[in-house]
Amino acid sequence: MTDHDPTYAIARTGDETLLFLEFNPCPDCGSIETPWEHGLADEDGELVISYSGVCSGCGASREYLFGLPEHESVGPFPNFGGPEPSELLDAGQWMAVADSAAGSVPVDAAAEDQRAATVMLIARAAVEEVIKFVPPDGDAVPEDAFWTDEGRALRDAEPGRFRVERLLVVRDSYSDPGVV
Numbered sequence: 001m002t003d004h005d006p007t008y009a010i011a012r013t014g015d016e017t018l019l020f021l022e023f024n025p026c027p028d029c030g031s032i033e034t035p036w037e038h039g040l041a042d043e044d045g046e047l048v049i050s051y052s053g054v055c056s057g058c059g060a061s062r063e064y065l066f067g068l069p070e071h072e073s074v075g076p077f078p079n080f081g082g083p084e085p086s087e088l089l090d091a092g093q094w095m096a097v098a099d100s101a102a103g104s105v106p107v108d109a110a111a112e113d114q115r116a117a118t119v120m121l122i123a124r125a126a127v128e129e130v131i132k133f134v135p136p137d138g139d140a141v142p143e144d145a146f147w148t149d150e151g152r153a154l155r156d157a158e159p160g161r162f163r164v165e166r167l168l169v170v171r172d173s174y175s176d177p178g179v180v
């Protein structure tokens with residue numbers, strides 16, 4: 001996984017793909033504001049998912065092509081994918097999503113606060129995505145599950161966060177909107 005090239009990585013769901021696009025701002029101006037159009041396309045005889053648009057910041061044309069999943073993953077929001085680990089976001093990026101989501105919920109959020117509950121669902125689902133990188137009978141996310149600079153930096157700063165027992169505690173704590 002060290003030479004990970006996301007050009008034809010499998011896009012398991014639209015939710016996962018939109019997160020990937022947020023992690024990949026316009027290379028010309030750094031904006032993440034691009035109104036994306038998506039659909040199926042034929043790329044050299046291979047059916048792919050195409051996301052294309054024009055950057056709102058600088059007008060640059062942008063396009064990403066993704067492989068189709070073997071099986072469609074359906075489920076309630078947030079639906080990031082099936083039981084297999086992501087090919088679009090590495091384990092550290094998923095942890096960053098969880099951190100950002102959970103960190104945006106006030107500590108004193110009421111359990112009935114629907115926005116807080118939704119954001120905590122995103123945080124929990126993102127931690128579940130990190131857990132998918134742990135091999136069967138493994139006790140931590142392996143090093144090759146971190147292929148981006150951002151992901152490796154998060155792991156290097158606090159490697160203990162990627163141990164299974166800690167991931168499970170964090171995931172379970174994210175069930176309650178009042179716990180961050």
